[in-house]
Every structure is written in structure tokens, then in C-alpha cells.
Amino acid sequence: ETGVTQTPRHLVMGMTNKKSLKCEQHLGHNAMYWYKQSAKKPLELMFVYNFKEQTENNSVPSRFSPECPNSSHLFLHLHTLQPEDSALYLCASSPVLAGGPRYNEQFFGPGTRLTVL
Amino acid sequence: KQEVTQIPAALSVPEGENLVLNCSFTDSAIYNLQWFRQDPGKGLTSLLLIQSSQREQTSGRLNASLDKSSGRSTLYIAASQPGDSATYLCAAALLEAGSYQLTFGKGTKLSVIP
Numbered sequence: 001e002t003g004v005t006q007t008p009r010h011l012v013m014g015m016t017n018k019k020s021l022k023c024e025q026h027l028g029h030n031a032m033y034w035y036k037q038s039a040k041k042p043l044e045l046m047f048v049y050n051f052k053e054q055t056e057n058n059s060v061p062s063r064f065s066p067e068c069p070n071s072s073h074l075f076l077h078l079h080t081l082q083p084e085d086s087a088l089y090l091c092a093s094s095p096v097l098a099g100g101p102r103y104n105e106q107f108f109g110p111g112t113r114l115t116v117l
Numbered sequence: 118k119q120e121v122t123q124i125p126a127a128l129s130v131p132e133g134e135n136l137v138l139n140c141s142f143t144d145s146a147i148y149n150l151q152w153f154r155q156d157p158g159k160g161l162t163s164l165l166l167i168q169s170s171q172r173e174q175t176s177g178r179l180n181a182s183l184d185k186s187s188g189r190s191t192l193y194i195a196a197s198q199p200g201d202s203a204t205y206l207c208a209a210a211l212l213e214a215g216s217y218q219l220t221f222g223k224g225t226k227l228s229v230i231p
Contacts, residue, residue, distance in 0.1 A: 002162065031217075042121070043206070043221040056218065090160055104210065104217060105151065108161040 003027040004109035006091050012115045018079040021112045023091030025072055030096050032074040033106065034066060037088040049074060050096070081116045088113050119144045121209050123222035130197055131230050138192040138225045140207035145185045148212040151219065152181050152192050155204045164205075165192070197229045 004025045013019050025032065034046040048056035049068040063085075065077040074091055092106040120143045130136050140150070149168045153161040165174045165181040167190070173182040180193040190207055204226045208219040 002160070004160075006160075040223070042223050043208075043219075045218055048217070088158070092161075104149065105163060105166045106219065107163060108153075110160040111158075113158065 002107045002109065004091060004093055004107050006089075006109040006112050008112060009110065010113045010115075012117065013078070013081065014117050015081060015083070017081075018077070020078065021076040021089055021091075021114075023074040023076075023109055025074075025091075025093040025107070025109075027093060027107060028095075029093035029107075030071050031094045031104075032068060032071070033092040033094075034074065034076055035090040035092065037090060037111070039087075043090065047076075078114075081114075083116050086114055086116045119147075119209055119211055119218075119220040121207060121220050121222040123205075123207060123225050125225060126223065127226040127228075129228040129230060132197060132199060134197050134229075135193070135195050136197055136227070138194070138205050138207075138227070140190040140192070140209075140222055142188050142190075142209040142220070144209070144211065145188050146211065147185065148210040148217070150181075150183055150190050151208045151210065152179075152190075153206040153208065155206060155224070157204075161206065194227075197227075199229045199231050202227055202229050 007022045032049045035043045046060045047066045067075040088111045090111045091109040094106045122141045124139045151166045152164045167174050167183040178195040183190045204224040206224045208221045
């Protein structure tokens with residue numbers, strides 16, 4: 001257990017559905033991240049939040065909408081997704097966005113396996 | 118743009134062997150480099166983090182080295198065990214104008230045969 005939990009662990013949705021992925025960290029960290037892991041591709045950073053403020057959006061389509069209500073919770077709202085959005089979505093957290101030694105080590109949750117039909 | 122390459126893509130070794138996994142990166146101005154382990158269908162577990170000012174880090178049977186000038190890192194696993202079977206990912210961190218990003222390689226899938 002890394003101290004980062006994600007729900008649901010598996011999700012199947014149609015292209016017209018709206019769903020949300022949830023991430024919660026119990027580590028007292030202030031930075032949180034969403035990554036996408038597709039088959040045979042490296043992990044891709046999607047969004048970064050630092051002290052609840054979004055600091056990075058790596059050209060992610062608007063059908064993905066993040067929300068960070070506090071430093072412990074991170075959501076990814078999904079709507080009108082495409083089949084190519086099927087992937088493992090990973091959440092991570094770190095003590096701060098950047099800082100002294102080991103303050104930026106990222107801890108990952110188990111991921112949500114998303115299938116878009 | 119930072120690119121991270123891991124060689125080999127897959128590796129199969131008999132139990133007990135020592136092995137080396139390789140990681141190379143194109144931008145040597147990294148902030149740190151992190152090695153992860155990923156079991157099938159699971160998230161990532163951090164194994165070792167090497168700051169840019171360090172040359173190596175050790176944890177148990179694992180030793181990671183970093184050579185910034187040549188853009189390389191290696192993960193050495195001693196006396197491999199079947200439980201070490203997993204995909205190993207390296208990630209190079211860049212810190213620019215307050216933006217901190219990890220760039221991942223595609224990973225090396227390790228199989229340790231009993």
C-alpha cells in the first residue's frame with residue numbers, strides 16, 4: 001500500500017456516458033498528478049495540481065476534466081470519451097511539486113482500468 | 118523534449134542471476150531520476166530515487182546508478198528471485214520555471230525463471 005487509493009478500480013463506459021475517477025492520498029502531500037498508461041506506450045502526464053491549483057495541462061482533450069477540491073482528493077471527470085481513451089489511469093502524489101531532496105518523490109495509486117465501448 | 122529509452126524491452130533470466138537494466142535520457146539537465154516497479158494491471162511502486170547530485174542509491178538487492186553526462190542510469194538487481202518478475206520503469210524528472218515533470222520510458226519486462 002502506497003497511501004494513494006483510486007476508485008473505481010475498473011470502469012466500463014459507453015461513449016455517451018459521464019463518469020468520474022477518484023483519487024485520495026493519505027500521505028499529507030500537496031502535489032497530485034493524473035497519468036494515462038496505454039498499451040505499448042510510456043506513461044503520459046495529463047494534469048498536475050500543486051496546493052489545489054492546476055499547474056500543468058499537457059494538451060489533454062476537454063473531454064477529460066480534472067478537479068482538486070483539496071490537497072487530499074483529485075478527480076477526473078469523463079464525458080463523451082472515445083474508444084482510444086481506454087487505458088489505465090494512474091494517480092500519484094508527492095510532498096510538494098519540487099523542492100529539496102526526496103520532496104518530489106511520487107507515490108502512485110493502483111490505477112483505474114478504463115474501457116470505453 | 119526529454120526522451121527516455123529503456124533497453125532491453127524484455128528480459129528473461131534464471132533465478133539467482135545478477136542482472137542490469139538500462140535507461141538512457143536525452144536531456145542531461147535532469148532534476149532527479151526515479152526507478153519504479155509495476156506488476157501486471159497494477160500501479161507503480163517507487164524503488165529508488167537518485168538526485169541529480171548523486172551517483173547511486175542502494176536498497177537491499179537493488180542498486181541504481183546515474184551518469185548525467187552520458188545520459189544513462191542503470192538498475193542492478195543482485196541474486197534475482199521469481200518475485201522480482203515485473204515491469205521496471207525509469208523516469209527522468211525535469212524542473213523548469215517551477216514546472217516539474219517526469220518523463221517515463223516504456224519499461225523493461227523482467228521474468229525470473231525458478
